[in-house]
Amino acid sequence: MTAEETEFVRVIKENEGIIYKIARTYTKTADDRNDLYQEIVYQLWKSFPTFKGKSKIGTWLYRVAMNTSISQWRKDRRAGHRVELDHLFLRQAEGYSGEFEARLHLVYQQIDQLDEIEKGLILLFLEGKRYSEIAAITGFTASNVGTRISRIKNKMRQQLKK
Numbered sequence: 397m398t399a400e401e402t403e404f405v406r407v408i409k410e411n412e413g414i415i416y417k418i419a420r421t422y423t424k425t426a427d428d429r430n431d432l433y434q435e436i437v438y439q440l441w442k443s444f445p446t447f448k449g450k451s452k453i454g455t456w457l458y459r460v461a462m463n464t465s466i467s468q469w470r471k472d473r474r475a476g477h478r479v480e481l482d483h484l485f486l487r488q489a490e491g492y493s494g495e496f497e498a499r500l501h502l503v504y505q506q507i508d509q510l511d512e513i514e515k516g517l518i519l520l521f522l523e524g525k526r527y528s529e530i531a532a533i534t535g536f537t538a539s540n541v542g543t544r545i546s547r548i549k550n551k552m553r554q555q556l557k558k
Contacts, residue, residue: 404444408437411457414523418458421507421515422465432468439464451532458520458533466512506552514548521545 397405408415419432440460447456507515513534520530527538527545534541 418461
């Protein structure tokens with residue numbers, strides 16, 4: 397393996413959980429999730445040589461992953477591709493209670509009802525990203541990110557009340 401390939405594999409391994417979460421947010425089935433994961437990695441590989449280091453590697457990775465996911469979501473939507481939501485199988489980990497799993501399932505159900513931009517913003521927020529980091533990834537201003545996230549939270553609260 398070349399040094400570039402080794403570095404790319406390291407970056408993917410360090411961030412595979414993030415890539416999976418993004419793919420999970422924009423798909424409904426395990427097959428679609430795996431396809432999107434592979435597409436994201438492919439797009440990252442294609443653009444890896446052009447990464448100049450002007451931003452953090454995580455910011456670049458999020459941007460490529462989000463853009464790939466949104467593009468795929470729009471393509472599927474135009475094609476009329478609709479598949480029923482698979483049953484969500486959560487990995488049983490130590491310390492996870494049934495209540496935690498139920499709440500996590502509920503959160504994913506609420507996120508699933510958001511539009512593609514809202515999904516990306518709330519995912520970044522749930523990852524613990526600061527507004528400035530989200531702004532760098534999405535291209536919105538930090539104040540716009542704050543406003544949008546506030547609106548998304550309110551929207552999700554309203555959905556839960558129904």
